[in-house]
Amino acid sequence: METQAVNAFPDALVQMQQAFYFQELVGNIVVFVLAVFVGFEVITKVPPTLHTPLMSGSNAISGITIVGALVCAGRGQVTLATILGLLAVIAAMINVVGGFLVTDRMLGMFKKS
Amino acid sequence: MIEHVIDLLYLIAAILFIFGLKKLSSPTTARRGNLLAAIGMLIAILVTLLDKQIVSPAWIVAGMVIGAGIGLWWARAVPMTAMPQLVAAFNGFGGVASALVAISEHYRPDGGAAHIDVLVTIALSVLIGMVTFTGSFIAYAKLQGVMTGAPILYKGQHLVNILLGLAVVVFGVLFVMDPAALGWSLWLVLLVGGALGVLLTIPIGGADMPVVISLLNSYSGVAAAMTGFVLRNEALIISGSLVGSSGLILTNIMCKAMNRSLANVLFGGVGTADLAAGAGVKATAGTARQMSAEDAAVVMENARLIIVVPGYGMAVAQAQHVVREMADQLERRGVTVKYAIHPVAGRMPGHMNVLLAEANVPYPQLYDLDDINPEFPNCDVALVIGANDVTNPAARHDKASPIYGMPILDVDKARTVMVIKRSLNPGFAGVDNELYYLPNTYMLFGDAKKMITEVLSALKGG
Numbered sequence: 001m002e003t004q005a006v007n008a009f010p011d012a013l014v015q016m017q018q019a020f021y022f023q024e025l026v027g028n029i030v031v032f033v034l035a036v037f038v039g040f041e042v043i044t045k046v047p048p049t050l051h052t053p054l055m056s057g058s059n060a061i062s063g064i065t066i067v068g069a070l071v072c073a074g075r076g077q078v079t080l081a082t083i084l085g086l087l088a089v090i091a092a093m094i095n096v097v098g099g100f101l102v103t104d105r106m107l108g109m110f111k112k113s
Numbered sequence: 114m115i116e117h118v119i120d121l122l123y124l125i126a127a128i129l130f131i132f133g134l135k136k137l138s139s140p141t142t143a144r145r146g147n148l149l150a151a152i153g154m155l156i157a158i159l160v161t162l163l164d165k166q167i168v169s170p171a172w173i174v175a176g177m178v179i180g181a182g183i184g185l186w187w188a189r190a191v192p193m194t195a196m197p198q199l200v201a202a203f204n205g206f207g208g209v210a211s212a213l214v215a216i217s218e219h220y221r222p223d224g225g226a227a228h229i230d231v232l233v234t235i236a237l238s239v240l241i242g243m244v245t246f247t248g249s250f251i252a253y254a255k256l257q258g259v260m261t262g263a264p265i266l267y268k269g270q271h272l273v274n275i276l277l278g279l280a281v282v283v284f285g286v287l288f289v290m291d292p293a294a295l296g297w298s299l300w301l302v303l304l305v306g307g308a309l310g311v312l313l314t315i316p317i318g319g320a321d322m323p324v325v326i327s328l329l330n331s332y333s334g335v336a337a338a339m340t341g342f343v344l345r346n347e348a349l350i351i352s353g354s355l356v357g358s359s360g361l362i363l364t365n366i367m368c369k370a371m372n373r374s375l376a377n378v379l380f381g382g383v384g385t386a387d388l389a390a391g392a393g394v395k396a397t398a399g400t401a402r403q404m405s406a407e408d409a410a411v412v413m414e415n416a417r418l419i420i421v422v423p424g425y426g427m428a429v430a431q432a433q434h435v436v437r438e439m440a441d442q443l444e445r446r447g448v449t450v451k452y453a454i455h456p457v458a459g460r461m462p463g464h465m466n467v468l469l470a471e472a473n474v475p476y477p478q479l480y481d482l483d484d485i486n487p488e489f490p491n492c493d494v495a496l497v498i499g500a501n502d503v504t505n506p507a508a509r510h511d512k513a514s515p516i517y518g519m520p521i522l523d524v525d526k527a528r529t530v531m532v533i534k535r536s537l538n539p540g541f542a543g544v545d546n547e548l549y550y551l552p553n554t555y556m557l558f559g560d561a562k563k564m565i566t567e568v569l570s571a572l573k574g575g
Binding site: 021024025028031032033035036038039040042043044045046047048049050051052053054055056057058059060061062063064065066067068069070071072073074075076077079080081082084085086087088089090091092093094095096097098099100101102103104105106107108109110111112113 | 471
């Protein structure tokens with residue numbers, strides 16, 4: 001849709017739009033790569049005794065896909081897209097709420113003495 | 114303007130995730146870390162709900178309440194022994210959510226995506242999300258005992274998987290080439306991706322589940338990151354890659370702890386009945402000595418240092434609480450009790466630690482492989498409860514053994530070794546454990562919980 005709309009504009013504008021688009025994409029890739037490095041740095045410091053809570057906690061964080069699910073479910077009239085989005089909302093909420101709660105339950109049991 | 118504010122709020126959510134994970138570096142701050150991450154998630158959700166794209170909140174709130182309700186109930190009801198399958202299930206839900214979001218993006222009412230990178234990430238998100246979904250639920254079924262934990266192998270298995278893998282690539286390429294006319298191929302990516310998740314997980318044995326769960330955890334992160342590329346949302350990209358790298362690190366640790374490559378775990382089909390009966394097993398000469406619970410209690414109360422080595426058998430028998438009671442009794446008599454935890458003990462990384470924490474064992478008493486191994490030569494009793502392969506000295510010296518090179522707990526170096534086990538049957542790797550035939554080893558045959566209870570009552574009576 002985007003390209004069709006843009007085709008009506010002069011070439012220079014199209015090029016600008018393209019340049020901006022790829023700049024954004026490259027920006028996203030940069031963020032992705034840097035976040036992987038941050039992840040390695042932070043997570044190698046987690047001691048083995050906490051590996052199960054790490055797993056359930058990071059699992060809850062991967063439920064961030066709830067953000068996408070909400071957008072998809074919230075686009076108005078009932079269509080295939082919104083129904084799929086709603087299913088995604090339910091699945092992601094189980095992941096998020098269950099994940100954080102069970103992690104909290106586990107971490108509450110770790111006592112020093 | 115408002116879009117920039119929203120982006121900044123997403124960034125704050127991502128920063129809270131990073132700080133939350135950072136605080137997991139110590140048990141004293143970990144709980145607060147988890148809370149920080151949860152606050153980050155709350156911010157991300159609220160920001161999204163307030164965003165102008167959302168126009169039908171009633172639907173959404175209903176969906177959120179249903180999901181939250183299921184999550185809440187499940188997180189509260191689950192016993193700690195069932196934690197591996199719970200994490201697998203939650204993982205699966207995260208994966209399928211990413212896949213659904215990607216498909217929904219393709220069908221969005223305003224026409225959907227046209228750029229090739231978005232189309233590629235939609236296909237990838239669907240594929241990885243579905244593999245995570247079905248793979249996680251197969252892992253769940255295996256761990257929960259709904260289906261057999263033994264590897265399911267058949268002729269031409271690798272060929273089938275390779276063909277399906279190629280098919281997925283073809284359907285993905287078709288979709289990217291012409292998403293409008295060939296939109297159906299995305300559904301084929303979904304179907305074949307789901308089939309691949311099942312077929313790639315069934316040949317993996319129950320005791321290799323720590324690796325599989327870690328890997329699927331990583332996939333669910335990657336799926337979320339891919340969805341982030343689809344939606345151009347950096348919060349998803351950052352969080353997804355954090356989880357992706359976390360899962361990879363754990364996968365790597367688990368593989369190293371078993372001295373096996375990831376490929377061997379995924380495709381080796383280790384743990385088959387064939388292996389247990391045939392090659393690689395050699396009958397060890399000598400007989401195993403038995404010991405009664407009463408005698409064990411006498412030896413233990415006269416010890417200075419006892420190292421407990423728990424394995425999956427302890428979890429199955431739910432023996433962690435009596436183990437802690439026994440340790441309390443011994444400590445009252447001046448005995449020092451430590452716990453040695455092998456990285457692959459249990460069915461997920463750190464599983465034993467959680468079970469012992471549940472039984473109120475203070476976490477400073479739990480030691481990793483590298484920290485505890487130098488202490489075995491000075492310890493009077495090594496008490497092995499339901500652990501097998503991770504204590505087999507053959508891993509150190511027997512080049513013919515399938516577990517040769519695997520880092521083990523050096524329990525054989527203790528003055529006395531006591532092994533609580535149901536029988537002399539080989540462990541998961543199908544290898545006879547020569548530890549049981551050493552002159553300083555005594556076997557306590559029986560259920561872990563029953564045995565420890567008997568030792569405990571002998572301690573109390575004596």
